[in-house]
Amino acid sequence: MAETFKPESAQQRKFLSTPADIAVYGGSAGGGKTFALLLEPLRYVQRKLDVPFAAAIFRKQSTQVTNPGGLWDQSMRIYPLLGARPHLTALRWTFPSGSTIRFAHLDMETDTLAWQGTELAFIGFDEMTHFSEGQFFYMLSRNRSMSGVRPYVRATCNPDPDSFVAKLIEWWIDQDTGLAIPERDGVIRWFIRVSDELIWADSRAELVAKFGEESFPKSITFIRGSIYDNKVFLAKDPGYLANLKALPTVERERLLGGNWKIRPAAGLMFKREWFGVVEVPPADVAFRIRYWDRAGTDPEAGKDPDWTAGVMVSRERGTGLFYVEDVIRFRGQPHEVEKRILNVASQDGRNVMIGLEQDPGQAGKADVSHLIRALAGYNVKAYPATRDKVTRANPASAQAGAGNIKIVRGKWNDTFLSELENFPTGSHDDQVDGLSGGVNALSEARKIILV
Ligand SMILES: Nc1ncnc2c1ncn2[C@@H]1O[C@H](COP(=O)(O)OP(=O)(O)OP(=O)(O)O)[C@@H](O)[C@H]1O
Numbered sequence: 001m002a003e004t005f006k007p008e009s010a011q012q013r014k015f016l017s018t019p020a021d022i023a024v025y026g027g028s029a030g031g032g033k034t035f036a037l038l039l040e041p042l043r044y045v046q047r048k049l050d051v052p053f054a055a056a057i058f059r060k061q062s063t064q065v066t067n068p069g070g071l072w073d074q075s076m077r078i079y080p081l082l083g084a085r086p087h088l089t090a091l092r093w094t095f096p097s098g099s100t101i102r103f104a105h106l107d108m109e110t111d112t113l114a115w116q117g118t119e120l121a122f123i124g125f126d127e128m129t130h131f132s133e134g135q136f137f138y139m140l141s142r143n144r145s146m147s148g149v150r151p152y153v154r155a156t157c158n159p160d161p162d163s164f165v166a167k168l169i170e171w172w173i174d175q176d177t178g179l180a181i182p183e184r185d186g187v188i189r190w191f192i193r194v195s196d197e198l199i200w201a202d203s204r205a206e207l208v209a210k211f212g213e214e215s216f217p218k219s220i221t222f223i224r225g226s227i228y229d230n231k232v233f234l235a236k237d238p239g240y241l242a243n244l245k246a247l248p249t250v251e252r253e254r255l256l257g258g259n260w261k262i263r264p265a266a267g268l269m270f271k272r273e274w275f276g277v278v279e280v281p282p283a284d285v286a287f288r289i290r291y292w293d294r295a296g297t298d299p300e301a302g303k304d305p306d307w308t309a310g311v312m313v314s315r316e317r318g319t320g321l322f323y324v325e326d327v328i329r330f331r332g333q334p335h336e337v338e339k340r341i342l343n344v345a346s347q348d349g350r351n352v353m354i355g356l357e358q359d360p361g362q363a364g365k366a367d368v369s370h371l372i373r374a375l376a377g378y379n380v381k382a383y384p385a386t387r388d389k390v391t392r393a394n395p396a397s398a399q400a401g402a403g404n405i406k407i408v409r410g411k412w413n414d415t416f417l418s419e420l421e422n423f424p425t426g427s428h429d430d431q432v433d434g435l436s437g438g439v440n441a442l443s444e445a446r447k448i449i450l451v
């Protein structure tokens with residue numbers, strides 16, 4: 001028997017049956033949002049129309065479309081069942097009726113220009129919060145159709161308080177708790193956009209009465225998603241829920257709790273009581289690294305300049321536990337910093353790996369390669385600081401929250417723990433960066449050689 005796909009939860013059904021022009025399916029990870037987005041345009045693809053039905057589903061970057069498990073992979077499970085032919089290089093499906101579903105990216109603001117003159121009856125945004133407000137509303141203007149299908153937009157996302165989506169769906173979210181208001185779930189509202197401002201109403205008639213028919217009001221709704229809706233997936237992959245539960249607080253509240261308001265704040269990323277103190281380092285260590293976060297600027301008198309911090313992190317063989325064995329922290333001119341790092345390296349010995357955070361850009365590269373030459377003979381590696389500090393700290397925060405990071409008793413303990421607790425709003429974060437870098441480097445090392 002042919003495979004059948006259908007909505008698997010009340011929320012998916014709501015999303016797949018709302019008559020709104022725009023529907024945002026937002027909430028925790030794994031609820032089946034992307035899957036529903038892929039199912040949605042199928043209601044029209046079999047219609048034989050004079051102008052064929054054309055749909056496009058966007059992600060921010062093209063690799064996100066073609067990644068394993070991404071849109072293209074998931075579509076391979078579904079669209080062939082309706083006789084569609086794939087065109088991999090164009091990321092397009094053509095159905096026997098002539099209808100098409102394309103996947104595309106809108107990375108740069110200018111990527112929208114490629115769609116000038118295109119008419120799309122269906123526009124999907126997967127991970128809508130990754131796009132800018134400008135991209136979203138520009139594409140909305142491409143949402144028209146000669147096919148006779150009323151143009152419409154469907155979007156999915158996880159909560160992100162800093163995205164334009166948070167503002168767009170404000171009415172559906174309790175602004176105190178950050179959680180979706182159950183009675184408003186799936187309720188339709190109307191808006192018009194006048195010089196980048198949205199004017200809202202409960203009905204179309206209200207807007208037409210005030211602004212006329214030509215104001216073209218659009219209807220929009222928000223539907224909350226939750227992993228707990230997705231029973232099939234929970235049964236098939238129980239580890240996924242466990243992974244969400246193990247996330248650091250902020251990520252967990254967003255991706256599991258569906259919280260649209262939570263932001264990193266002091267005390268959420270790290271808590272003092274998560275770190276057990278031990279008297280001595282573990283006897284059997286698989287890897288040991290001293291990770292340096294170097295101050296970018298020269299110290300100036302009277303200011304509160306950055307510190308250079310070198311955090312020694314090790315990983316115990318067998319248990320996989322992390323140990324912060326030592327923290328060195330000082331301020332100095334660049335040549336003093338270099339001298340000090342060389343001294344510490346010779347005291348630590350050649351068995352300790354050295355990690356150097358590399359600042360973005362050419363200057364960062366030149367600066368780090370100079371230091372690597374000076375450290376010839378040591379196991380030294382540069383780690384480009386590609387993402388923001390909070391993202392880099394997430395793995396360390398998750399491990400700490402699970403009780404997997406111990407610290408060895410030392411004079412540095414208190415300043416170290418205070419800085420961790422105040423992250424990311426405290427005045428300094430060099431020791432946090434050192435810890436994040438150390439934990440990330442050792443996690444990477446473990447993948448290469450199993451502990
Ligand atoms: N109606 C359905 N029928 C069959 N499988 C489904 C259905 N809905 C979801 N799934 C499966 O559940 C899994 C998770 O769904 P999906 O990737 O759509 O979740 P999501 O809400 O987009 O998650 P994220 O927030 O992480 O992007 C997928 O592997 C998908 O194949």
Ligand SMILES: [Mg+2]
Nearest residue numbers: 033034035156
């Ligand atoms: Mg998804």
